[in-house]
Every structure is written in C-alpha cells, then in structure tokens.
Amino acid sequence: MEVHVESVKFLKNIRLKKNGEGARLDDFSESEANNVLNFHESFKEYAVTPLVELNSLASYYGVGGIYVKDESKRFGLNAFKVLGGSYAMGRLLAEKLEVSADKVTSEKLRSDETRKKLGEITFATATDGNHGRGVAWTAQQLGQKAEVYMPKGAAKERVDNITATGATCTVTDLNYDDAVRLANSTAEKNGWIMVQDTAWEGYEDIPRWIMQGYMTLIIEAVSQLRDKGIDRPTHVFLQAGVGSFAGAVLGFLAKTYPDNLPVVTIVEPDKADCIYQSMLTSDGSVQAVKGDLDTLMAGLACGEPSTISWGVLRDYAAASISCPDYIAANGMRILSSPSEGDERIISGESGAATCGIVDYIMANPNGETIKKELGLDENSEILLISTEGDTSPEIYRDVVWYGRNTHKK
Template sequence: MKMKDGFYITDIPKVKDGANVKAFLSVEKGRSVIDYHRSFPAYQETPLAELKELAQKLGLAGFFVKDESYRFGLNAFKVLGGSYSIGRWLAQKLEMKETELTYKKLTDPQTKKQLGDLTFVTATDGNHGRGVAWTARELGQQSVIYMPKGSATERLENIRAEGAEASITDMNYDEAVRLANKMGEDKGWIMVQDTAWEGYQEIPRWIMQGYATMAFEAIEQLGQVVPTHVFLQAGVGSLAGAVSGLLANFYGESKPIITIVEPNKADCIYQTAAAKDGKLHFVTGDMDTIMAGLACGEPNQIGWDVISECDEFAVSCPDWVAAKGMRVLGNAVGNDPKVISGESGAVTAGFVAAVMSRPDLKWLKDELKLDENARVLCFSTEGDTDQEHYRKIVWDGLYPSDREATGNYDK
C-alpha cells in the first residue's frame, strides 16, 4: 500500500485456491446475454470513443472510452443489469429456457397473463433504479424505488417518469438497500439489487452477467486492438467484477492490467484489498462523495471474488479526479469525439489524465506501468444524469484539479 496527496494504491491479493470464480462470466455467457439485449427494440450498441489526440497529448499509445450515455435512452449502463436479471427471474418463473428469453416472448399478452401483476423493488442513487423502473414498465409490471439521502431530485424525477413509485429516504445507500429488502419481504415484491449477501446471490449474479454486455460490445469494437490497461470504477464492485471477468476470460494470457478506482469517501474495494485478510471491509457514514453512483460502503461478495481473481490494483482518490475527467472528456482535444460523462462515469478517465500529466503523480504512473506503449480502456458508465451539478463542474469549475486552487485534494 502506498499513499500521497490524497491518492492511495494497493495491489489486490489473488485467490490462492485455484477456484475459477469468473466462470459465470464466460465468453459464451456474454454472447447469450448480448443476444437477449439485442432482442429489445430500443437496443443500440453504444459508441467506443477512440481519443487519439488525447492519447498523444498524454503520452499513451491509445485511449478508448466506452460511452454509456447512449444506453437505451437512459443515459447510463445500469439498465443492462436490471433488464437481464428481471428477464431471467421471469423466465425461471415461467420455466422457460434461457434461449427462449426475448423481449417479444416476455411482452406477449399470454406471458403477462401467466405472470399476473408483479412489483420489483430496489435501492439506488438513480441509474440502477431507473433501469429497473424502465424494464418493469417495458414488461408491463410495477416497481418501487428507494433512494439514499442526498440523491439528486432530477434522478428521482427520471425514475418516476418511468412509472415507478420512488422516494428519497433519510438513509445512506446501504441502509436503503436493507429497507428495500425488508419491504420486499413484507409485501411479496421481488428484490432486484446489485449487491449480494447470504441467501441473496442469484439475482446479483444475473445483474453482473447483464453488465457484461457493455464489455462484450467493447471487445467487438476494439477488434484486433488489445488494451494493455483497463480502469474500472467501483461502488459495490458488481460492474468492476463483471467487466473484469469477461475480459479475463476473453483475453486469457493477454489480459490487460486492471485497476479499480474509487472515491476516498467510499472506497470499500480498496479497503478490502489493502487489508489482505480475505474479509470484506465496510465503509460507513454519509459517504458524501460527488460520485453518487459509487457511494457504497459494503462490497458485493460475488464481485469482490472476481476482482480478487482477475485484477491487479485498487486505487482510492479525491473527488476532484472525477471532476477533471468530466472536463477532459467533455472538452475534446482536436478532432477527438466528445464524451458527456457524469461524476461516477468520468473518474477513471480523470485518474488516467491526472497521472499522465502531473509530475507529482509520477509515482502512480510508474506503479501502474503506464508509458508510451500503453493502450488504455475506460468505461464512462453515465452521462449527465444530474445536469445541474454537471454544469457546476464543467461550466463553473467546481472541484478544480489545481493544487494551489483547492488548498487540499478533497474539495
């Protein structure tokens, strides 16, 4: 473990028992999941932005960013997990084979008659809940969404616009998850959550498989280009685990170096990796980071197991790194495509840009083996899902990245 100027990095201890925990994220499974998503009329592959001139400016061989702001018109990737897990749950209830799992089949009036009226429930800072609400509406069902305190009103209204019953609680994210679970148990609703605990693992695993569609698309778009470095943001670790597992299974011995990036105030994956004792480590309190989608204090055991098998490093960083990423991606260099990325979506690109351009962060550049031969892949997991805050950062300069301007690295 090393730290300096608000940055912390640790290597991730590897699984030592030889267990292939990433097997459920196989390439074959990835093809099956993407076929399911492609059956939706709203499906369209999201762009992979190749930032050639930014790469040159930073001293990299390549810089690619998967832009999830186009996903199903919902401005974030989360719907991939919600839609696939709900589909799998319905298929199981209908005793359907996975190969029969299509949008057309699930929306057939006869299918709806067999299922009756169902309600899906979840806790979310915004993107996951909107995806669950959208899927429930698309399939003719109901949803109830609980949001942690501090959630943006815009995100709440976006969820309600999908037909959900939604509210902002006075709880942090992990407490909101427990509330959603209790309400589900009390009322017979189906819990659709991307974190796991004892007795609740099947749906979180399906959600991770759903997320893998994003990585599968990126692999196809890269073609013969093999990234040397992948940077993945983490909340509970479901997204990071899903992408890591599929990349590791696809690339095999050519697998890129994978680094997890989290905010200082909600770095449960980093804390778990740094402890090196094989146990999950929680972060508690308000976790008031600008990266609302990553403000999770309790890791998903399934996601962590894959991360610990596949990934090399975990990093904890200040909030200004995400703000820098938003500005870098939104103000393209030369003829590079512009990427509108929200706080949680931009932190990895901001981290790479900071490490490659600041002499005071050379120690991180060296640790991660980032040089002129590096081909970097990041995933911008959301667009401007909180437009007011996006403009405060990109237009007004909130959370500046200049050390003298901030006085510290946390604000």
C-alpha cells in the same frame, strides 16, 4: 505496495492470481455473454454504444491509445445500469415461465400471454438513480410495477426520471446501504421481488444475473477494439461502487484473456472506498465503510462490497485506487472539452472518474510512481468506460461550467 500521493491512495495487489487459480469465472464465459447480448438485442431500443478513440488525448499523455466506451447512449436512458437490471428481471421471469436463458426475449416477456400467466409483479430496488431507473424502465416495458428507494440527497432529476416510468420513488433519510436494507425488508413484507446489484448471504442469484447483464458492454467493446486492429487493451480502469460492474467486466476479461489479462485498476471515491479497504486486509476479507458516504460520485457511494463480485476483484484486479472528488470532476471537464480532433463525451460524476485518474497519473508529476507500477508507457492501449452521461444536469453544469470540485496542481 501501498502509495499515498496527496489525497490519492494506490495499492498494488500482491494477491493477483492467474486464471483458474482464483475465484471461479464460469459466469463470465463467452457463451454466457452471448446469451446476455442476445437478450438485449431483442429490445427495439438496443444499439451498440460508441467506442470513442481519443487520439489527441493519448498523444498528450504519451500512450498508444485511449478508448472510451460511451454508455450515455444506452437504451436512451443515459447510463449503462439498465443492462444489469433488465437481464436479471428477464432471467427471473424466464424461470417462472420455465424458459431457458438462451431462449428468453423481451417480446416473450412483455406478451399478453406472459402477463396473464404471471399476473401482477412488483419489483423493488434501492438506487442512487441509474440502477433504479433501469429497473423502473424495464418494469414499464414488461407491464409490471416498480418501487424504488433512494438515499438522502438524491438529485431531483434522477427522481423525476424514475417516476416518469410510472414507478413509485421514495427518497429516504438513509445512506445507500441502509436504503438497500429498507427496500429489502419492505419487499419481503409486501411480497415484492427485490432486484439489487449487491449480494448478501441467501441473496445471490439476482445480483449474479445483474453482473452478467453488464457483459453486453464489454463484449461490444472487445469487438470494437478488434475492429480497430487491437486484440486486447493493455490497461483497463474500472470504477466501483459495490463492485458488480467492475467484477463483471474484469471477470469477462479474465475469462477471455486467460494467459494475457490486461492490467485492471479499480477506482473508487475516498469517502466510499470499500473495495480498496478490503484489498488492504491481510486475509482478503470484506471491509465495510460506514457513515454518510458523501461523495460527488453518487453512483459509487456504496460502503459494502457485493459478496459475489468481491472474489473476482480480489483475485484478478492488478491494483486499486481511492481518490477524492476532484479527480472525477477533472475527468468530466477533460471529456467535455476535448483536444483538437477528439470527440466530445458528456460524462457524469461516476462515468468520468477513470478519465480523471488517468489524467492524474499521466499528467501530474505526483502520479509518476503509480505510472511506473502500472507499466503505463507509449505502448499502452487504455480502455475506459464512461458509465453515465449527465444524469444530473445541475451537478454537471456546476462541475463543468462553474468549476465545482476544482483542485489546482
């Protein structure tokens, strides 16, 4: 079922499958997630990020609860992306050292003995900012090098954050997907190691490890919810670019709750809604979105789904939403200006997209049909993940202070 309301597009997934009927979920088992968590815990910078309970906002929307996982506190890097890149780089070096996944630690990888054995390694990647910063930071921690490529229009603050780690950062005149191709071809020519969260034929191991790396945040969130007496969220909204983050979280939830999967909705910018467009196809084939992918949600400005995450999204996501930029901007403002008793959350353009769409569904009369289709009511326990903070302070001020991307009801 597809619904168009104003400029928001909603699609209910008619191909939804049960655990075991769709894409394989072995990569997202509890044992795999614990390996990932143990690796991240070996960094001295590791700390569990907050799960913020927004009781006043939940009351305003008429739902049971709203919980926001605040990834701006992750490793001091203001975003979750380091989880994926660091774990993939760790797994890659562990293979070179012939160390099993459950034995790899940051201490071992950054030791003088390891660097002597492996020699100098250069990691390459393309990014809108957060993923590249995570790769560059991890390379710095391991005493290695990083070459980072960014699409046109990259925010200066994001470039500066990358170069502050000692990495080389090149801003191209290309869109994100073409920047990925440039980074890959340059890496192949120079003998560098490509660390990218999107997959293509012949390049799947590293993107799979990156996806697994993201499981740290969801295994934390599930534990934090249980500490609050909530065995499972009833609804989860996940933002998507290539779909690696969304696929990892959904894969873990499908594996963890095989008989009672939460209602998971994928949220994308309408200028880069490759998951939504792929969901629309009759045969479930991957669709690419071309052009500049010009959206406020820079972290989601991806036109081609990752081939290894697509199967999980296709088979286990309950719905998909394509939305304009003002939805994310509203989410930023709502989280920044909380109701009485709620904690303030500084959430960036991509991080706040899901809060914005929940507001549209629950507070705007035009969202009533979507609300009914998703079964949102007074018993709903909603989990959102704010994937980034104000990674571009200038954009954050423009939106939150000066009303950029304002849309009146």
